[in-house]
Amino acid sequence: MSKSEGLFNLLGCLLVLSWLGFALFLFLNTFFGFFPYLMVRGEVETGKAVDILNEVRSKAKIEKDVKIFVTYLDFYGTAHIAEKDRKVWVLVSRKVLKWPDDVLRGLFGHELGHLVFGHTRDHKHRTQSDLEQEQAVADACAIVWVGRGALISCFKELGSEKQVLEERLAKADKILETMPEFKGKLKE
Numbered sequence: 001m002s003k004s005e006g007l008f009n010l011l012g013c014l015l016v017l018s019w020l021g022f023a024l025f026l027f028l029n030t031f032f033g034f035f036p037y038l039m040v041r042g043e044v045e046t047g048k049a050v051d052i053l054n055e056v057r058s059k060a061k062i063e064k065d066v067k068i069f070v071t072y073l074d075f076y077g078t079a080h081i082a083e084k085d086r087k088v089w090v091l092v093s094r095k096v097l098k099w100p101d102d103v104l105r106g107l108f109g110h111e112l113g114h115l116v117f118g119h120t121r122d123h124k125h126r127t128q129s130d131l132e133q134e135q136a137v138a139d140a141c142a143i144v145w146v147g148r149g150a151l152i153s154c155f156k157e158l159g160s161e162k163q164v165l166e167e168r169l170a171k172a173d174k175i176l177e178t179m180p181e182f183k184g185k186l187k188e
Contacts, residue, residue, distance in 0.1 A: 044068040049097050049104055053090065056108040059145045060116065064088050070097065078158065081111040083120035099157055105146040106154030113141025136171035143172055 044050055049068055057066055066088045080091045090111050099107070114120055119134045126134075142151040148169070155165045 042070060044070055044092075044097065047097070048101065049092070052101060052104045053108045056105055056112060056145055060109075060112050060141070062112060062115065064115070066090060066112070066115070068092060070094055079107055079111055081114050081120055083115065088115060088120070100153070102150045102153045103157045106142055106150035106152070109142030109146040109150065110138045110154065112145070113138035116141060132171070135168065136175055139168055139172035140175040143176065 044067075053066060053068055064086075067090070069089050069091050071091050071093055078093050078096055082089045082091060090108065092107075096104070096107065114134065117134070117137050119138065139151060142154075151172075152165065152169070155168065160168075
C-alpha cells in the first residue's frame with residue numbers, strides 16, 4: 001500500500017468516526033435531552049447575575065433552588081431553563097453575565113416563567129403553536145414580576161426587531177387580560 005492510499009484510508013476512518021460521534025450525539029439528545037448538559041462549563045456561585053436571579057425568584061415566590069450555569073457555547077437563545085432530578089438550572093452563554101441589571105431581570109423573569117408553568121418538563125410532541133404560547137406565558141410572567149421595561153430591555157439586548165417585540169408584548173398582554181387562571185397560578 002502506498003503512502004497516499006494509507007493517508008486516504010486514515011482520512012476515511014476519521015470521517016466515519018466523526019459521523020458515528022454525531023449519530024451518538026443525536027441519539028443522546030433525542031432520547032435523554034443530553035445536549036445542554038454536555039455544554040456546561042460551570043456554576044456561577046456569586047455575583048450580580050446570581051443576586052438578580054435570586055431577587056426575581058423571590059418576587060416570583062419560587063421555593064426551588066435555581067442555579068446559573070455558564071455554557072461553553074453561545075447557543076441560539078442565550079438562555080435555557082432545565083429541570084432534571086429536582087435540580088433547576090438556568091443555562092446561559094458567557095455574554096449574558098455582562099448584561100445590564102434590567103436586562104438580566106427580564107431574562108430571568110422569562111426563564112422562571114417557564115419553570116412556574118411547567119415548560120421545563122420534557123415535551124417531545126409540542127407544536128410550533130405550543131412553543132409560541134409558552135413564550136407568551138413566560139413573557140407575561142416577566143412583566144408581572146419585573147416589569148414591562150425589563151422585558152423590553154431584554155428583547156432589545158437580544159437584537160429583537162421592533163415588529164417581533166411588539167408581537168411578543170401583544171401576546172403577553174392578551175394573556176394578562178384574558179386568562180384569569182394565569183394570575184391565579186402566580187402566587188400573590
